[in-house]
Amino acid sequence: MRRFEYHKPETIKEALGLVTSLNNARFIAGGTDILVALRQKKAEIDNLISLRNIGELKGIEYGDGLWIGSGTTHTEILKSRVILEHYTALNDGVKNLGSRQIRNVATIGGNICNAAPSADTACPLLVLDAKVLIAGINGERWVDLDGFFLGPNKTVLDKHELVKGFSLPLFPKNTGSSYIKHTRRAAMDLPILGIAARITMDDGKEGATCREARIAMGVVAPRPIRAYETERFLVGKPLTEDVMEEAGNIAAREATPRDSIRGQAWYRKEMVKVLVGRAIKNAMERMGL
Amino acid sequence: MMRKEIRFRLNGEEMVCDVEAHWTLLYFLREIMGLTGTKEGCGYGECGACTVIIDNEAINACLYPIMEVEGKDVTTIEGLVSQNGELHPIQKAFIEEGAVQCGFCTPGMIMSAKALLDENKDPTEEEIKEAIAGNLCRCTGYVKIIDAIKTMGGGR
Structure with a gap:
């Protein structure tokens, strides 16, 4: 492994100071992507700045909405009853992400900032209208998650900024959400396709109609995307x-989609047709209609 | 580069060690401590052969920066054996059920099983499979491994 220095700030302020002053520095959260990249010599970094010891970045809070600190691990998300009950798509996304060993250290902030087109938490957070709170040396700013991704491994984050966490709104009754990860093997695999849905229905009586819809798709574009036309329909x-x-x-x-080792473009398109309906059905079942 | 001093617990023993910042926990365990029970398979977090337990959670030692071990409690396969040399009940169960073929994945499997059983005394087959999904056995002897972990459950 390439030699690097390792820094362990305990506050966001300290972390931002380090990243601005140190040469060739990068943040590391759970490290399950960046350490692999370093080992494969796909990254050359002299200073790693760990976000793991910053208390401000951790934890899940539920009140006027849901706050998930970027340093929250996938295991912690999986254990949250509030997320299981009210933000079910995110529970779906985390359940089959990596392995137990990976989920115990990998963070939701890392998964989003790494910005893989296949990121398992991206589609769930897109349909759950997540906003991203970004901290930089000159202050904080909010960005809609949909405006956060630019392309494969590219986001709007400046190299001296970090993500503090994600804010999700409260949804009305008669809301349900789901995520389907289409893979050959449940765990330890990247999705061939990822489809998330959130549906809010009118009253829940017979003949109810859809009041609000969100559909997000992963691995069908250079970044996880919303299917706006489908939502309007x-x-x-x-x-x-x-x-x-x-x-x-x-x-x-x-x-x-593109052809890739995991699946052909035509196959992915066919599966979008199937899985969008299935994701909507799963979302409807969860609202108890 | 300068070495740094870190303090942590390794298999119940207080440690004060000088380490280099770019080391992984796996490198430290195998190359510095000589604890070669923890295996290196892929080195990318895919195979689970390097699974150890940190503060009750199974993790891949190949992706764990040594600098993050500070203040933590690390248990490796060597730490499961009691002071008088007796094997841990999970180790005995693996032997009893014939859940070992070439043996390379075994320490990682046992550490994943231990983390599961410490949290859940009587896991279902699904829960067992989920807990060892990140541990590859290329002899593909999963059935006996699952059987061995099942025998540890309270209901049996």
């Missing part, structure tokens, strides 16, 4: 089999 409609099928067709047109 769903609003105001009862979610019948026909409507869900048509939603799948629209989403497939919004998807621009």
